[in-house]
Amino acid sequence: MFRIAKSGICIPAHHAVSRRGFLSDGTIRAAGAVTVAGCFASDMGQIHALRSEEVANELRKQDKRVILLWLAGGASQFETWDPKPGAKTGGPFRAIQTNATGVHISELLPELAQRMQHTAIIRSLNTKIADHGRGADLMETGRLKDPSILYPDLGAVVARELGRLESKVPDYVSLYTSTEGRRKGTSGFLGARYAPMFLSESMIPPNIARLETVSEIDHHDRAALRDALGRRFAASRRNHTVDSQNSAYQRVNGLMASAELFDITKEPAEVQARYGPTQFGHQCLIARRLIEAGVPFVKVARAWWDSHGQNFETHQELCADLDHSMSVLLDDLEQRGLLKNTLVITLGEFGRTPQINSSLGRDHFASAWSCSLSGLGIRGGVAYGKTDPEGHTVVEGEASAADLFATILSALKIDHKHEYTVGARPVPLADFGSKPIAEVLS
Amino acid sequence: MDENNIPGSTEPQAAAPTVATLPNVVKVQKAFSLPGIGFCLATAPDMSLIYTGLSDFSILRANLSAEKIEPSAVGANGHTSYVMGLVRCGETIVSGGYDCSLIWWQAESGEIIRRVADAHGKWIRMLAASPDQTRIASVADDMLTKLWDAATGECLATWGDYDLKTPQGFPSMLYAVAYSADGKWLATGDRTGRVLVRDATNGQLAATIETPVMYTWDPTARRHSIGGIRSLAFSNDSSQLAVGGMGKVGNIDHLEGVSRIEVFNWQTGTRRFEIEDSKHKGLVEALQFGPGDAYLVSAGGDNSGFVSVWNMADGKLLTQDKAPMHVHDFELSTDGRSVTAVGHQQGAVIDLFSVQS
Numbered sequence: 167m168f169r170i171a172k173s174g175i176c177i178p179a180h181h182a183v184s185r186r187g188f189l190s191d192g193t194i195r196a197a198g199a200v201t202v203a204g205c206f207a208s209d210m211g212q213i214h215a216l217r218s219e220e221v222a223n224e225l226r227k228q229d230k231r232v233i234l235l236w237l238a239g240g241a242s243q244f245e246t247w248d249p250k251p252g253a254k255t256g257g258p259f260r261a262i263q264t265n266a267t268g269v270h271i272s273e274l275l276p277e278l279a280q281r282m283q284h285t286a287i288i289r290s291l292n293t294k295i296a297d298h299g300r301g302a303d304l305m306e307t308g309r310l311k312d313p314s315i316l317y318p319d320l321g322a323v324v325a326r327e328l329g330r331l332e333s334k335v336p337d338y339v340s341l342y343t344s345t346e347g348r349r350k351g352t353s354g355f356l357g358a359r360y361a362p363m364f365l366s367e368s369m370i371p372p373n374i375a376r377l378e379t380v381s382e383i384d385h386h387d388r389a390a391l392r393d394a395l396g397r398r399f400a401a402s403r404r405n406h407t408v409d410s411q412n413s414a415y416q417r418v419n420g421l422m423a424s425a426e427l428f429d430i431t432k433e434p435a436e437v438q439a440r441y442g443p444t445q446f447g448h449q450c451l452i453a454r455r456l457i458e459a460g461v462p463f464v465k466v467a468r469a470w471w472d473s474h475g476q477n478f479e480t481h482q483e484l485c486a487d488l489d490h491s492m493s494v495l496l497d498d499l500e501q502r503g504l505l506k507n508t509l510v511i512t513l514g515e516f517g518r519t520p521q522i523n524s525s526l527g528r529d530h531f532a533s534a535w536s537c538s539l540s541g542l543g544i545r546g547g548v549a550y551g552k553t554d555p556e557g558h559t560v561v562e563g564e565a566s567a568a569d570l571f572a573t574i575l576s577a578l579k580i581d582h583k584h585e586y587t588v589g590a591r592p593v594p595l596a597d598f599g600s601k602p603i604a605e606v607l608s
Numbered sequence: 609m610d611e612n613n614i615p616g617s618t619e620p621q622a623a624a625p626t627v628a629t630l631p632n633v634v635k636v637q638k639a640f641s642l643p644g645i646g647f648c649l650a651t652a653p654d655m656s657l658i659y660t661g662l663s664d665f666s667i668l669r670a671n672l673s674a675e676k677i678e679p680s681a682v683g684a685n686g687h688t689s690y691v692m693g694l695v696r697c698g699e700t701i702v703s704g705g706y707d708c709s710l711i712w713w714q715a716e717s718g719e720i721i722r723r724v725a726d727a728h729g730k731w732i733r734m735l736a737a738s739p740d741q742t743r744i745a746s747v748a749d750d751m752l753t754k755l756w757d758a759a760t761g762e763c764l765a766t767w768g769d770y771d772l773k774t775p776q777g778f779p780s781m782l783y784a785v786a787y788s789a790d791g792k793w794l795a796t797g798d799r800t801g802r803v804l805v806r807d808a809t810n811g812q813l814a815a816t817i818e819t820p821v822m823y824t825w826d827p828t829a830r831r832h833s834i835g836g837i838r839s840l841a842f843s844n845d846s847s848q849l850a851v852g853g854m855g856k857v858g859n860i861d862h863l864e865g866v867s868r869i870e871v872f873n874w875q876t877g878t879r880r881f882e883i884e885d886s887k888h889k890g891l892v893e894a895l896q897f898g899p900g901d902a903y904l905v906s907a908g909g910d911n912s913g914f915v916s917v918w919n920m921a922d923g924k925l926l927t928q929d930k931a932p933m934h935v936h937d938f939e940l941s942t943d944g945r946s947v948t949a950v951g952h953q954q955g956a957v958i959d960l961f962s963v964q965s
Contacts (some may be wrong), residue, residue: 239830239861251689254644254664258690258706258731346829443777445831470830475863475910482749483778483832522645522663524911524934524952525863525890 229507230578231457232324234465237514238347239472242528245272245481247536248289255520255556266547274485277493282547284496285540286606290551290563296530301515308571309597321463322353322360327580328462334420335461336363341449344469355588370428374421427455440494447491454498457508475525509542509577520557534560543577545608568600576602624900631917631960634929639956640677646950649937650696660950661691661703683718686711693735697758704732704746722761733783739791747785753796767811770798776825786840795849797837805874815874822853826860834860841895849874850904852892855884863890863910881923888914894937898944909934913951915958932956
């Protein structure tokens with residue numbers, strides 16, 4: 167294990183923490199400690215020591231959850247949250263009145279317009295980076311990529327802050343089934359313990375089913391035997407390593423048992439029908455099932471919004487999918503009493519240009535775009551920030567990626583200034599200088 | 609699309625060109641600026657005066673015989689969104705657009721004669737006038753075809769028969785409509801590549817033609833679709849139907865499919881030609897048969913534009929060239945030698961020549 171000295175030379179990291187001491191703190195949690203170019207190591211011992219257990223446990227008891235609807239490729243703010251009807255740049259679609267006084271959104275989102283009481287729109291993101299890779303890096307982690315450190319993405323941070331060590335369900339599930347722009351997500355220096363369970367080829371996790379050659383009875387008997395032996399061993403040799411090992415086995419068994427959470431046929435037919443026929447609808451239903459079972463962070467990527475050609479047709483299709491699936495999701499969460507504990511985010515790597523090109527497309531644009539936050543911790547019915555009449559620039563309430571992350575963490579009542587210490591380096595949960603947008607917080 | 613230059617109109621038809629006089633050169637004669645995207649075109653009988661509907665919600669009039677072409681607005685307080693369809697019926701022009709409304713204008717004065725605010729439940733995509741200019745057909749994304757009395761604005765009929773959603777469960781779109789030259793038939797084309805030909809008087813379905821290559825659904829990489837039938841044209845003898853769009857697309861972020869035309873003997877369902885343009889990519893936005901049905905003119909584009917001329921004896925390319933812009937609509941002169949086109953921020957007059965080698 168190494169860290170980077172100021173000289174740039176890789177040196178062993180045991181000046182910060184010894185290997186033995188590190189292992190004794192929690193082998194399983196640190197098992198995935200990440201290296202950048204083989205020259206970086208995280209210090210999970212320090213990370214976990216920074217927050218009092220009481221505070222952490224209280225946070226976790228509140229059962230807060232996040233669903234991130236990742237609009238991969240970059241949705242147009244004009245055709246979603248910040249319509250400019252009548253402007254040269256506005257496109258053909260009307261703005262419609264929502265059920266929040268004075269708040270208008272695109273006519274392509276009629277169902278969401280009737281659910282604005284749950285939602286705050288931020289119309290003033292200026293994140294500057296308008297290429298897919300770097301834009302996604304920024305909007306997934308809330309900060310610019312740094313070659314000397316691998317930052318965790320929002321899902322990993324939330325999993326770390328809200329996940330329960332003893333949980334038998336995954337802390338972070340990411341669904342990204344389209345191949346374009348597919349990104350797995352990263353837990354960065356937080357380690358593999360907070361890495362996403364990543365589903366790309368199938369909506370049901372592979373390789374967690376019980377082997378057909380092992381009967382259900384044998385499976386349970388084996389687990390019981392292992393538990394009994396583990397408890398006896400731990401009784402005389404109590405330490406974190408042994409605890410972690412036992413915990414890991416429990417999580418594996420939990421994951422195997424959680425396979426049903428991904429199976430939407432377990433839902434009543436009426437519920438399946440409400441979510442509709444599209445894959446995104448199905449995945450939103452999976453997200454609700456996971457959230458209900460206690461998974462703190464679920465990311466559902468809906469690709470691909472990169473409408474360089476035929477922007478309006480593309481948004482007619484994709485907005486219809488988003489509008490219906492997200493509306494049903496919000497309703498379902500509310501009806502089950504989950505929305506008050508669940509934050510639903512729509513976000514992508516950037517927005518789209520005001521200019522309409524010759525292919526009737528819009529290109530990449532990160533200078534004045536929008537996202538939405540719904541549910542937990544959010545003041546609904548609010549449209550924060552303002553862009554100019556043609557949508558070229560932010561004229562009021564400019565917000566950076568870091569500000570957005572500070573806002574999201576604040577909605578979850580997580581201290582965005584709280585710092586991890588990585589090596590000797592303090593890393594705040596939201597980047598230095600970030601400020602939550604108080605106007606969208608309840 | 610305007611249908612002024614087909615049999616039944618007051619203009620005489622030019623004789624069919626011989627092989628020796630088929631156009632083999634395309635040349636831009638003049639181009640002029642538009643303050644937005646010109647989506648649709650209607651012309652005066654002598655082609656000197658054109659009307660175009662734009663993305664700035666306006667309708668402009670331009671005198672093409674002027675030394676400097678300076679389009680001016682026709683009237684005011686018209687549409688509140690993109691103007692997608694425009695036809696001329698005598699001294700009246702009728703427009704339709706994304707605001708779901710139809711507006712009748714006095715062509716000369718720009719006075720609004722009539723407005724039908726909710727002509728369709730969704731965005732109007734195209735209009736077509738009957739050859740005798742007594743009927744107007746409109747198509748919209750409510751997937752309905754409506755027939756209107758051109759003089760009174762009365763809705764005479766509403767025809768469905770299209771699926772509201774694509775096979776993948778997304779909203780479908782109904783882009784194109786065209787009258788046959790004899791005024792008996794009406795063809796419409798949708799997002800998924802389905803053409804319906806119906807009796808223009810009673811709506812009875814006469815033919816269903818599938819052109820599935822015009823529709824690309826990407827099930828793997830991007831999970832949405834692109835394409836659709838963007839243009840339709842009957843031959844002057846009404847026996848053939850040309851269908852325009854785009855071939856299969858790899859990366860549906862862009863209009864990178866080859867431009868594509870299929871020509872049918874629609875009453876037998878026989879496909880005469882399947883034309884894919886290896887040189888020019890993008891959508892075929894407009895089509896029109898030349899005199900005697902000897903050739904077919906197509907235009908459209910991706911980030912740039914094209915005009916192509918196809919021999920209807922064998923489906924081969926006669927000539928083509930870049931247009932100054934992505935072309936959204938054009939009108940072919942009665943003699944078949946001049947294309948007046950509108951599109952992205954520009955309009956143009958493009959000549960078709962026969963040059964003997």
